[in-house]
Amino acid sequence: xxxxxxxxxxxxxxxxxxxxxxxxxxxxxxxxxxxxxxxxxxxxxxxxxxxxxxxxxxxxxxxxxxxxxxxxxxxxxxxxxxxxxxxxxxxxxxxxxxxxxxxxxxxxxxxxxxxxxxxxxxxxxxxxxxxxxxxxxxxxxxxxxxxxxxx
Amino acid sequence: xxxxxxxxxxxxxxxxxxxxxxxxxxxxxxxxxxxxxxxxxxxxxxxxxxxxxxxxxxxxxxxxxxxxxxxxxxxxxxxxxxxxxxxxxxxxxxxxxxxxxxxxxxxxxxxxxxxxxxxxxxxxxxxxxxxxxxxxxxxxxxxxxxxxxxxxxxxxxxxxxxxxxxxxxxxxxxxxxxxxxxxxxxxxxxxxxxxxxxxxxxxxxxxxxxxxxxxxxxxxxxxxxxxxxxxxxxxxxxxxxxxxxxxxxxxxxxxxxxxxxxxxxxxxxxxxxxxxxxxxxxxxxxxxxxxxxxxxxxxxxxxxxxxxxxxxxxxxxxxxxxxxxxxxxxxxxxxxxxxxxxxxxxxxxxxxxxxxxxxxxxxxxxxxxxxxxxxxxxxxxxxxxxxxxxxxxxxxxxxxxxxxxxxxxxxxxxxxxxxxxxxxxxxxxxxxxxxxxxxxxxxxxxxxxxxxxxxxxxxxxxxxxxxxxxxxxxxxxxxxxxxxxxxxxxxxxxxxxxxxxxxxxxxxxxxxxxxxxxxxxxxxxxxxxxxxxxxxxxxxxxxxxxxxxxxxxxxxxxxxxxxxxxxxxxxxxxxxxxxxxxxxxxxxxxxxxxxxxxxxxxxxxxxxxxxxxxxxxxxxxxxxxxxxxxxxxxxxxxxxxxxxxxxxxxxxxxxxxxxxxxxxxxxxxxxxxxxxxxxxxxxxx
Numbered sequence: 001x002x003x004x005x006x007x008x009x010x011x012x013x014x015x016x017x018x019x020x021x022x023x024x025x026x027x028x029x030x031x032x033x034x035x036x037x038x039x040x041x042x043x044x045x046x047x048x049x050x051x052x053x054x055x056x057x058x059x060x061x062x063x064x065x066x067x068x069x070x071x072x073x074x075x076x077x078x079x080x081x082x083x084x085x086x087x088x089x090x091x092x093x094x095x096x097x098x099x100x101x102x103x104x105x106x107x108x109x110x111x112x113x114x115x116x117x118x119x120x121x122x123x124x125x126x127x128x129x130x131x132x133x134x135x136x137x138x139x140x141x142x143x144x145x146x147x148x149x150x151x
Numbered sequence: 152x153x154x155x156x157x158x159x160x161x162x163x164x165x166x167x168x169x170x171x172x173x174x175x176x177x178x179x180x181x182x183x184x185x186x187x188x189x190x191x192x193x194x195x196x197x198x199x200x201x202x203x204x205x206x207x208x209x210x211x212x213x214x215x216x217x218x219x220x221x222x223x224x225x226x227x228x229x230x231x232x233x234x235x236x237x238x239x240x241x242x243x244x245x246x247x248x249x250x251x252x253x254x255x256x257x258x259x260x261x262x263x264x265x266x267x268x269x270x271x272x273x274x275x276x277x278x279x280x281x282x283x284x285x286x287x288x289x290x291x292x293x294x295x296x297x298x299x300x301x302x303x304x305x306x307x308x309x310x311x312x313x314x315x316x317x318x319x320x321x322x323x324x325x326x327x328x329x330x331x332x333x334x335x336x337x338x339x340x341x342x343x344x345x346x347x348x349x350x351x352x353x354x355x356x357x358x359x360x361x362x363x364x365x366x367x368x369x370x371x372x373x374x375x376x377x378x379x380x381x382x383x384x385x386x387x388x389x390x391x392x393x394x395x396x397x398x399x400x401x402x403x404x405x406x407x408x409x410x411x412x413x414x415x416x417x418x419x420x421x422x423x424x425x426x427x428x429x430x431x432x433x434x435x436x437x438x439x440x441x442x443x444x445x446x447x448x449x450x451x452x453x454x455x456x457x458x459x460x461x462x463x464x465x466x467x468x469x470x471x472x473x474x475x476x477x478x479x480x481x482x483x484x485x486x487x488x489x490x491x492x493x494x495x496x497x498x499x500x501x502x503x504x505x506x507x508x509x510x511x512x513x514x515x516x517x518x519x520x521x522x523x524x525x526x527x528x529x530x531x532x533x534x535x536x537x538x539x540x541x542x543x544x545x546x547x548x549x550x551x552x553x554x555x556x557x558x559x560x561x562x563x564x565x566x567x568x569x570x571x572x573x574x575x576x577x578x579x580x581x582x583x584x585x586x587x588x589x590x591x592x593x594x595x596x597x598x599x600x601x602x603x604x605x606x607x608x609x610x611x612x613x614x615x616x617x618x619x620x621x622x623x624x625x626x627x628x629x630x631x632x633x634x635x636x637x638x639x640x641x642x643x644x645x646x647x648x649x650x651x652x653x654x655x656x657x658x659x660x661x662x663x664x665x666x667x668x669x670x671x672x673x674x675x676x677x678x679x680x681x682x683x684x685x686x687x688x689x690x691x692x693x694x695x696x697x698x699x700x701x702x703x704x705x706x707x708x709x710x711x712x713x714x715x716x717x718x719x720x721x722x723x724x725x726x727x728x729x730x731x732x733x734x735x736x737x738x739x740x741x742x743x744x745x746x747x748x749x750x751x752x753x754x755x756x757x758x759x760x761x762x763x764x765x766x767x768x769x770x771x772x773x774x775x776x777x778x779x780x781x782x783x784x785x786x787x788x789x790x791x792x793x794x795x796x797x798x799x800x801x802x803x804x805x806x807x808x809x810x811x812x813x814x815x816x817x818x819x820x821x822x823x824x825x826x827x828x829x830x831x832x833x834x835x836x
Contacts, residue, residue, distance in 0.1 A: 039825040040717065041804070042762035043812040051804060051817060051825050056471035058802045058817045058825055089806040146809050 008107065014100040014135065015082060018070055021099065023128070023135045030083040030090065032098050035075060044147060049094060054083065061092040067143060068123065084140060091144050102135075104128050109137060158254075161206050163460065165251045168195040170526055172244050176237060177529045183232035186225075193222045199247070208260045211250050217271040218243050224275055239270045241530070303374075303407060307353050314376040315404055319350065321376050322384060327396035328369045335365045341391045343373075349384060350377025369395075374402075463556060466516055473506075473513055474800055474819060480506050481821040517557075521599045521608070522550035524563045528570060528597060535574050542581050542592040543574060552599040554606050558700055561680055562608070565673040569610045569696050570595065572670065577614030577694055587691070589613065605682075606702060611695045617646045617688040626651070646686040646694075650674040681707065681724055707801055709818075709828065710777065711794035714759050715766035718826045720799060720818055721788065725779040725831040729793060732774050746787055748778065755787045756834050761813060781835040788834065801828070 012023035013032075038050040038061055047066035051058050061081060065073045073079065078097040083090060109126040125139040172195045179188045196219045203211035218240060224230040246264050254260040303311065311321050324346075328338055339362045346352050354374040357367045377384065381399040388397040480503060487499045525547050536543040554562070578584075578593030585591055596611040623637045626648045632640070640648075650670050677684050681701045688694035701707070709720035710729070730748070737744050737755065744755040755776070759766070776787040799818040804811060815830035 037824050039817075039827065040765075041808060041811055041814065041827065042764075043814075044808065048808070051808070051827075053819045053823055053825050056474045056819065058804055058819070060805055060807045087806075091805075091807045144807065146807050147811075 008105050009103040010106050012102055012104055014102055015095040015098045017065055017096055021133060021135050022138055024138050024140060026101060028084050028086060028140060030085045033081040033083060035079050059090050059092050061094060064093045064095060086140055086144055104130055161202055162251060162255045165199055168199045169244055169248050171195045173530050176240060177533060179232055180237055189222055189225050196222060210261055210264060211247055214243055214247060214264045214268060217268050220275045221271050236274055239274060243267050303354060310353055312404060319376045319378055321402050322381055323400045323402050324373050324375055325398045326371055326388060326394060329393045329395050330369055332393045336363050338391060338393055342388060345387055346375055349379045350375050470513055476506060478819060478821060478823050517555050518553035519556050519559050521552045521554050524559055525550045525597060541578055543578055544592050544594050546596045549599040552601060552606060558680055565676045568673045573610055573612040577612040579615050606700045608698045609695060613693040616690040616692055616694050618690060619645050622648055643687060646688045707799060708796060709799050710796055712790040713792045713794055714790055715764045717764060720826050720828045721777055727778045727780055730776045732776055734772050753785045753787050755789055757789045779831040781832045784835050786835045
């Protein structure tokens with residue numbers, strides 16, 4: 001690898017969900033899209049909103065708020081779909097807004113505190129406090145494990 | 152040296168060279184004296200050696216080096232091609248393949264090849280190699296120079312054949328007289344007298360007249376049919392004074408036949424034009440009609456057109472981008488229709504034409520000749536025929552027929568299965584074939600051709616065919632059909648029983664085809680590709696398995712239907728027909744709604760319930776029903792309305808939604824929205 005490693009820093013995309021800010025590594029983000037028509041896929045969990053046509057690739061969309069048990073997303077002008085690439089799989093997540101791209105020092109990431117707003121703890125890889133902001137780092141492998149709908 | 156960047160190229164080219172080796176070696180087996188073929192193999196081996204040495208794969212380089220040595224000996228006429236020699240070379244090629252595959256899978260390409268290397272070395276140095284137990288052909292190396300071979304006409308061949316059947320030996324004998332021999336004719340007379348006592352002289356070279364006229368140098372050749380052992384013949388002849396050397400060379404019928412074919416080939420090459428009006432032999436007619444079949448090796452060299460290797464992923468990306476373009480074209484078209492601007496109309500028109508041409512080119516780029524699958528079969532058939540002690544001639548026709556890459560990747564295994572089946576259960580052993588009055592050598596034909604929007608691949612053999620009674624007995628005992636039904640089945644239906652699951656006609660489970668999986672697996676695979684398989688068989692005459700495949704998997708015909716606001720696609724291949732029914736025609740049977748469709752009770756599936764379509768319930772008097780089938784079972788899918796038939800591009804839902812109930816994939820409609828494809832099989836219990 002000849003790529004310069006900015007040691008100690010992690011480049012992340014920051015997005016808003018309800019009143020909290022979450023981050024995912026920018027290396028796993030393929031793009032941020034505006035809301036487009038979603039085709040519902042029957043017989044899937046409620047957080048699976050359906051699929052979209054992302055430049056010719058059929059891409060599943062999940063509602064992160066619903067996934068975290070925080071109710072349904074209310075769609076608005078600022079609603080965005082973040083396309084995440086994970087192990088050869090593309091998944092779009094609906095977020096309230098995409099705010100920022102940040103460099104956060106790796107050593108500022110701490111394991112999650114014991115109690116974080118009742119959200120399923122498996123989903124959180126850690127938290128980072130930058131200035132007065134609390135950023136929640138997501139454990140994408142747990143958030144986006146493939147769905148098998150039985151018969 | 153960092154060789155990683157060349158890895159992909161190395162693997163691809165190695166595979167190609169090994170395939171070329173395989174093909175040419177098979178060719179060589181048929182024409183053992185054709186040095187041109189040896190040169191071809193040599194060239195491939197040499198390139199492979201160089202490449203693997205550069206890449207640092209010592210084992211491959213070593214083995215190819217040894218193989219090359221042996222080929223070199225053959226090239227310089229110090230070694231002769233025998234079945235045993237080829238066996239060892241084939242093993243070497245197999246091992247090379249194994250190593251290359253190992254490298255492709257990320258391994259180091261290491262393999263213990265000492266045994267093969269030793270065998271090759273023994274061959275090279277002229278030592279005897281242990282003869283494999285199954286081999287029946289003679290190992291005797293012909294020590295008579297090729298140009299002095301005796302050739303036999305049909306009558307003489309018949310004589311030899313009959314004498315072989317009566318346990319006579321056929322020898323080709325070369326007799327050398329002393330250079331200063333004074334009465335050559337007298338010596339010839341003495342030799343002939345001795346020979347006549349031992350058996351029958353069927354041929355001599357030069358002719359008897361010339362021998363008597365002393366019109367020859369020191370050596371003459373005779374063919375003798377006798378019961379004597381070759382050593383005895385030799386000793387007796389050596390007793391004749393002024394005879395300095397006698398070589399006795401046993402020949403088998405196969406060798407002679409091969410030699411005759413070889414002679415024919417030579418004649419053909421020289422004067423194809425002349426032959427056309429004198430040929431009687433059907434085989435020759437075939438050869439001339441389709442020269443690419445008989446002289447593949449030569450044509451391949453000429454045909455090698457300029458190509459470029461493209462990663463299939465890039466083609467997929469191109470395809471996706473192109474579909475985007477097609478969708479945008481659709482939007483543009485509707486906009487221009489609304490605006491009625493002649494300039495815009497013209498431009499859109501032009502764009503439509505160009506994108507149409509582009510579509511053809513892109514789809515064609517994904518097409519691969521079926522040859523890539525077919526070319527592994529000659530080797531397989533050779534090996535199987537040897538394992539089964541059968542004589543089989545594989546004919547490959549239409550290898551240039553093109554199919555979509557995705558279909559090609561899937562079709563290999565089912566074909567392997569069917570060919571094994573033909574060889575094992577179809578073609579009889581040579582003894583049985585002779586007893587039945589068939590030629591000793593069975594023929595298996597592998598054929599591919601286009602027809603309409605489909606490609607057909609057929610496997611035909613001239614073997615025993617399907618035994619109706621045997622199949623029925625088995626099917627009844629396995630509970631696949633009832634006794635009563637069995638009697639009413641047509642021969643074709645009986646033949647198709649062997650495709651049902653849990654069926655195997657083999658009395659004894661053999662290593663070749665009895666691997667615990669029956670032909671039902673073949674049927675399933677082919678059907679999953681959107682194809683079908685058909686069997687026709689005549690007992691005693693042979694069987695024909697015909698596979699029908701769609702040209703491409705990426706585009707299918709569907710019926711688009713509406714459910715509330717949503718649009719779904721139903722594959723046309725599952726649909727029998729569509730119908731509009733009245734609410735009053737719907738009957739209740741055990742909480743299951745059914746309709747009477749042409750005297751058959753068909754259950755109804757309300758798709759809006761299955762798919763939980765969100766909408767206000769409507770009470771229509773009429774319902775639109777799509778009648779679909781899965782095997783013999785039928786169901787009526789109730790939808791809101793039919794939109795129409797359309798060709799669509801098949802897309803997967805991706806790894807995240809790996810198995811969604813009753814949805815087999817998705818497609819993108821002209822308006823850019825995604826529509827889901829209904830999996831009818833999941834809806835029919």
